[in-house]
Amino acid sequence: MSSVKNTDTSLLIVGGGIFGAAIAYYFKRDNPNEEVVVYERNELCSGNTSLAAALMSRVRSYGHVIPLSKETYRVLPELEKINGDALDIHYNGALHLASTPENIASLGNMLKLASANGIDWEYITPHQAAEKVPWLSAGAARKIAFIPGEAITDPYLLGMAFANAAKALGVKFIRNTEVIELLKPQQAVIGVQTKNGIHLAKNTVLAAGVWSTNLAYKIGIALPMAPVRSQYWITETFESLFLPTSPTVLIPEANFYSRPQGKSLLFGIREAQSFYADPRELPSDINTFLFSRDKGWHDLEENYKKLLPYFPAFEDIGIKNYVAGFSGYTPDNQFILGEVPGVTGILLATGCVGAGISVAGGVGLGIACLAGKKPNPFDFSPYSYNRFGSIDPYNSDHLATCAAARSNKTSG
Ligand SMILES: Cc1cc2nc3c(=O)[nH]c(=O)nc-3n(C[C@H](O)[C@H](O)[C@H](O)COP(=O)(O)OP(=O)(O)OC[C@H]3O[C@@H](n4cnc5c(N)ncnc54)[C@H](O)[C@@H]3O)c2cc1C
Numbered sequence: 001m002s003s004v005k006n007t008d009t010s011l012l013i014v015g016g017g018i019f020g021a022a023i024a025y026y027f028k029r030d031n032p033n034e035e036v037v038v039y040e041r042n043e044l045c046s047g048n049t050s051l052a053a054a055l056m057s058r059v060r061s062y063g064h065v066i067p068l069s070k071e072t073y074r075v076l077p078e079l080e081k082i083n084g085d086a087l088d089i090h091y092n093g094a095l096h097l098a099s100t101p102e103n104i105a106s107l108g109n110m111l112k113l114a115s116a117n118g119i120d121w122e123y124i125t126p127h128q129a130a131e132k133v134p135w136l137s138a139g140a141a142r143k144i145a146f147i148p149g150e151a152i153t154d155p156y157l158l159g160m161a162f163a164n165a166a167k168a169l170g171v172k173f174i175r176n177t178e179v180i181e182l183l184k185p186q187q188a189v190i191g192v193q194t195k196n197g198i199h200l201a202k203n204t205v206l207a208a209g210v211w212s213t214n215l216a217y218k219i220g221i222a223l224p225m226a227p228v229r230s231q232y233w234i235t236e237t238f239e240s241l242f243l244p245t246s247p248t249v250l251i252p253e254a255n256f257y258s259r260p261q262g263k264s265l266l267f268g269i270r271e272a273q274s275f276y277a278d279p280r281e282l283p284s285d286i287n288t289f290l291f292s293r294d295k296g297w298h299d300l301e302e303n304y305k306k307l308l309p310y311f312p313a314f315e316d317i318g319i320k321n322y323v324a325g326f327s328g329y330t331p332d333n334q335f336i337l338g339e340v341p342g343v344t345g346i347l348l349a350t351g352c353v354g355a356g357i358s359v360a361g362g363v364g365l366g367i368a369c370l371a372g373k374k375p376n377p378f379d380f381s382p383y384s385y386n387r388f389g390s391i392d393p394y395n396s397d398h399l400a401t402c403a404a405a406r407s408n409k410t411s412g
Pocket residue numbers: 014015016017018019020039040041042043044045046047048049050051052053054055056057177178179180207208209210211212215229230231232284323324325326327349350352353354355356357358359
């Protein structure tokens with residue numbers, strides 16, 4: 001091993017995506033005299049963060065997730081003030097449609113959770129829905145809920161807003177430098193090994209997205225997640241159908257979500273069988289991964305008949321862009337956040353289950369509190385890393401179970 005560097009670091013974060021950047025921001029904000037260092041092997045927020053559709057959904061099927069997203073909304077003006085720059089946030093609202101008894105019940109449950117968390121919503125008519133979203137034939141749904149405060153954003157800019165605010169407070173970001181190994185000589189993680197040497201730290205946070213599995217496994221921590229593909233498409237511009245001010249639309253019966261992208265529509269689907277990868281096969285630059293030879297065309301064909309009753313013009317609209325990336329999905333669709341029982345000096349901030357943009361604020365604040373030995377304002381107990389007992393993160397049945405969790409997701 002080469003030279004030992006920087007033994008004064010209080011918090012060392014592996015990964016400069018939105019999770020790493022948010023954790024760095026909160027920890028430095030609340031512990032201004034402590035040294036915080038982030039290692040990123042590529043450019044900041046250039047991993048899956050930059051690929052997100054960036055629906056900032058607060059209202060989801062699990063009540064414990066909502067406060068995490070609410071923190072993201074709360075922190076936005078704080079970031080704007082520090083950075084002196086307005087964030088690109090559009091509060092267009094969200095429309096949730098439901099038709100089957102099962103989906104109507106789960107929508108009702110979600111809306112109860114919204115009310116309990118002080119988030120306004122209302123049921124609206126198909127006519128009101130069509131006024132907001134001209135392409136939508138909402139009469140195909142039996143219930144339509146409108147949540148006015150839901151937002152969309154540019155995910156890269158939001159990630160960079162956390163990073164820039166952290167930098168302004170004094171966090172050191174070391175880019176283009178890979179963490180080769182977490183150092184755990186006994187039952188404590190004491191820092192990391194990079195090509196430049198050893199970097200010791202009091203606490204290390206593993207926020208390396210879908211790549212976290214491989215780093216953790218080397219030190220005996222088996223993360224219960226799999227890299228599972230999300231993919232979306234952006235249509236051609238069609239001014240009379242796609243309004244920049246339209247809300248996001250979620251239609252579980254059609255496995256579909258959408259948001260405006262200027263005067264085009266960005267839409268995604270959840271395949272019946274989500275595609276996943278073995279974590280050992282991930283390239284270090286996600287943009288070099290071949291997600292689909294036919295740009296998801298086969299998956300669109302599988303789904304479009306379910307979509308047509310809601311989106312009759314779909315067959316006539318051209319597609320101009322295809323985007324895909326990986327999120328870390330777990331068997332129960334919950335994150336992996338917090339401590340590792342029996343190992344000190346390490347915190348996990350991974351298993352984003354496709355919701356990392358929305359929950360970045362809560363994840364950042366919660367992990368920063370744990371690192372600073374302060375009470376965590378959020379309940380991280382549903383996210384404990386060992387909740388499935390002993391697992392093999394490379395086992396194909398385990399990977400398939402995680403992918404199925406994405407396919408069964410209904411709430412954005
Ligand atoms: C197509 C798609 C659509 C999505 N849509 C939404 C959405 O609408 N709403 C939402 O909330 N979320 C969405 N997500 C999920 C969201 O993108 C993720 O939850 C979020 O980006 C996770 O952030 P992260 O920081 O954990 O991961 P990443 O952004 O992937 O960051 C991890 C970083 O760690 C770095 N790294 C890895 N290994 C090492 C190493 N050894 N040394 C140093 N650095 C390392 C990587 O280079 C990377 O930059 C979507 C994801 C995809 C793929």
